[in-house]
Amino acid sequence: ETGVTQSPTHLIKTRGQQVTLRCSSQSGHNTVSWYQQALGQGPQFIFQYYREEENGRGNFPPRFSGLQFPNYSSELNVNALELDDSALYLCASSLAGYATNEKLFFGSGTQLSVL
């Protein structure tokens, strides 16, 4: 519908493990942002990528890392998982051809549970 696809939809991991979440947006959407949404909270900014470079980062530790590829897909990697990492992880891309927060369209998210 919005052209932003995330996989997997659900994931269960144990504390200390590593996880990779994936996002695919439409051609031309060269800004991608990742957000973490804890239950009952608003989304919190993790980082943004523009033309394969990190464009900004929120208050998340270095064990949260990302990549953006030339085909506009993106990955979020989380190392050394902690229980508090359990959340819905949202990827968002912009229709604009420049680094922006305007008109972000979100994917359906990956629900991560850390046991």
Next chain:
Amino acid sequence: GENVEQHPSTLSVQEGDSAVIKCTYSDSASNYFPWYKQELGKRPQLIIDIRSNVGEKKDQRIAVTLNKTAKHFSLHITETQPEDSAVYFCAAGEIYNQGGKLIFGQGTELSVKP
């Protein structure tokens, strides 16, 4: 630090009534204010947004107003319908900020009773 406060956290109205959700932001550099609707188990959907050079914007039953001096902005939904029931999030940020982030409020759960 940067913060967006959103009120109320829950709102219950009768079908056909109006609903108003209010947000306050702290960062004076913010110049972009979107509103998102999130139904249970679904992705946030952009329903309306406003730039700081505009005081009000309307789209059918939805309107947003902005008071830059007071750092307040509000969402107004008229003639509410049961399908308006969802969690609504306000957000604030800079359109072209190199930092790239939107700050979201805590959300308002709107319930429209038939």
